[in-house]
Amino acid sequence: MVTQADTDHIMKFPILVGDIGGTNARFAILVDAYAEPKEFPIIQTADFPTIDEAIQNAILDHTSIQPRSAVLAIAGPVEGDEIDLTNCAWVVKPRQMMETLGLSDITVLNDFEAQALAVVSLEPKHLEKLGGGAGDPHGSRAVLGPGTGLGVAGMVRSRNSWVPVPGEGGHVDMGPRTARDFEIFPHLEHIEGRISGEQLLCGRGLQNIYRAICKVNGTEASLQTPADITAAGLSGESAEAKETLALFVIYLGRLAGDFALTFMARGGVYLAGGIVQKIVAPLKDPSFRQAFEDKAPHGEILRETPVYIITHPLAALSGLSAFSRTPTRFGVSTEGRRWRRD
Incomplete structure (x- = not known):
């Protein structure tokens, strides 16, 4: 009716x-x-x-x-x-x-x-899995998309409907955890004294991380664009660019784990946007899942949570x-x- x-x-x-x-x-x-x-x-x-x-x-x-x-x-x-x-x-x-x-x-x-609407609409051929279990087909989902900025959204099931939950999650605080982080973070560009997810996990974020690494290493930041940094990191021709991609992957894993817990995303976490489609190989490094799952006391929940790269171009x-x-x-x-x- x-x-x-x-x-x-x-x-x-x-x-x-x-x-x-x-x-x-x-x-x-x-x-x-x-x-x-x-x-x-x-x-x-x-x-x-x-x-x-x-x-x-x-x-x-x-x-x-x-x-x-x-x-x-x-x-x-x-x-x-x-x-x-x-x-x-x-x-x-x-x-x-x-x-x-x-x-x-x-x-x-x-x-x-x-993007949230897409995660319940895409065929499996447009998804590349990065570990985790099978996922609950009716479970909540989270979407992160590094691009010009950093978009974040959730998708929850309610009364037989899928409900997208938009927000400004890309602007949550990010902080250092490792000894290398504590070397690099003082040299990252900040906004009014704080470093948000978007200061690290977008095109501008790639530049931010790269310049901070060069500053710490005492080398010239000769690569100017996110595309140049990504290409040099993937090819290995620049040690600083290669480390930039490695840290980008770890930071994305940490934040993806945070939002997996925020939404209790048993249906999976989905990575969207052009940047992740260009760095599939670095994202398959074990460091991504390690950062994603390192959420004591809830590591077991995250070990079972699947992560997918959305490969559909549109x-x-x-x-x-x-x-x-x-x-x-x-x-x-x-x-x-x-x-x-x-």
Whole structure:
């Protein structure tokens, strides 16, 4: 039986879905509930002054399909009628967007809600396991995504629905534990006296760790970009870059273990984003699981908790597509985050 509440959740096809981060924006169009999403080339946010122009010029001008609805995930808190992105100059203005792009229904979610939606939507072929047990298929899950920033979200099961739990977990405190940490941490860039997860576990974090290591070692920090540091670390051509990746893996393991306990993530912890997809080999080093499980007195819980790398290149779009097709499967509150034309 379809209730009025169910009808209220339904969006009209075609539906534009978009995953908008600090650096890149990814879009696809769902023609109907059964078709595979029609994907478009990834957009660099810096190439367009506004999101409206990006969608018009890079998406709508290249297809005959006119979306009627949109579900957008953005990197930042969703508040009010003008929504700022945390690491991007774009401002999402849904009421204006309905006028300029001809849409009648717009829902805006947090980008890591989209990643959380993905972890119950992806096929096993898009997941690479990093140890642990089988996991509870109905158990809570946690998602961490080092990228331009550090996104964190949970996914919990309630009343036969999956409920994404977004937040700003990437800004929790990080502290030193080992002798090497105590050498390096004084040289890390901090924010108002504190070092957060995002100061270590994102592209900027790779640079932060690398420069601190070079400072301690008395060497020149000649590598400038996260991509350069990652490449030099993977190839072994730079000892400092190689240690940067090793510490990045350990710090990610520690924080992933913290959030596994926070959400009691018996369904698993999922690592998302482009950075983790580039460092699969370092993540398979035993140091990751050791850091993840080193949570006395709860080490046994974490030894059984699986960790997965999400290998799907457009995982968030997959999650948004799953939500768009069957919104009643998910306990997503759209109050204050959905705009509809009467």
